Amino acid sequence: MKLTHLPITVWSEDDKPREKLILKGKDALSDAELIAILIGSGSRNESAVDLSKRILSSVDNNLNSLGKLSLAQLITFKGIGSAKAVSIIAATELGRRRRVEDIVELTMITSSKRVFEIMLPIIGELPHEEFWVLFLNNSNNIILKSQLSKGGISGTIVDVRLVFKLALENGATGLILCHNHPSGVLKPSEADKQITNKLKRAGDSLDVKVLDHLIITESKYYSFVDEGIF
Numbered sequence: 001m002k003l004t005h006l007p008i009t010v011w012s013e014d015d016k017p018r019e020k021l022i023l024k025g026k027d028a029l030s031d032a033e034l035i036a037i038l039i040g041s042g043s044r045n046e047s048a049v050d051l052s053k054r055i056l057s058s059v060d061n062n063l064n065s066l067g068k069l070s071l072a073q074l075i076t077f078k079g080i081g082s083a084k085a086v087s088i089i090a091a092t093e094l095g096r097r098r099r100v101e102d103i104v105e106l107t108m109i110t111s112s113k114r115v116f117e118i119m120l121p122i123i124g125e126l127p128h129e130e131f132w133v134l135f136l137n138n139s140n141n142i143i144l145k146s147q148l149s150k151g152g153i154s155g156t157i158v159d160v161r162l163v164f165k166l167a168l169e170n171g172a173t174g175l176i177l178c179h180n181h182p183s184g185v186l187k188p189s190e191a192d193k194q195i196t197n198k199l200k201r202a203g204d205s206l207d208v209k210v211l212d213h214l215i216i217t218e219s220k221y222y223s224f225v226d227e228g229i230f
Helices: 017-024 031-039 048-058 082-102 112-123 160-169 190-206
Strands: 130-136 142-150 174-180 209-216 221-223
Touching: 017 031, 031 048, 031 082, 082 112, 112 130, 112 142, 112 174, 112 209, 112 221, 130 160, 142 160, 160 190, 174 190, 190 209
Parallel strands: 174 209
Antiparallel strands: 130 142, 130 174, 209 221
16 A cells, blocks of 8 residues: 655644644654754655654764765755755754863863863864864863864874973963874874874973873774873
């Protein structure tokens, strides 16, 4: 028997995403229903909710993966034009920025896990490598987060002089190095080890200690200290 698509307009009030949010609150909606509100409509043969389910299914229902889809990738779905794709991209970017703001209060570093929580929203999902330094005071509070390089990591790209210029200007007594591996591989490369040792030696001479170096992926991290490399 051929199934007939019923447009959202003929659904009961409780089943319409917008009305459902108004009546029951945002927590009552599924991810697909929230996306359906963003895109507004589906197509002649597919409701906005069904279209949203199809998009989510393509990324294994993972919202982080959804946030990585480009405009070009989104418009390959029938029923998604550039305007709807832009709405999805804008919403997922707002979600990412909200996560960054949520961890603003986590300023005191007490463990490598705390560093991971702070840096994950910033570099964990990037498609390219970035190298960041957290500058700490005597109480292990972060006084500055700074991106030192983008696109790769080596002794020539990470400017050691700039790192310690920023440290001295901001009164930092400790540094934590962080960079991401978009490949998902947590094992440090020789370049990772070399730049760590170079920064450690420079820090020892200036009495600014390099406390750790974390490699971050979208779900895990590697701490040089935890792994006994320091």
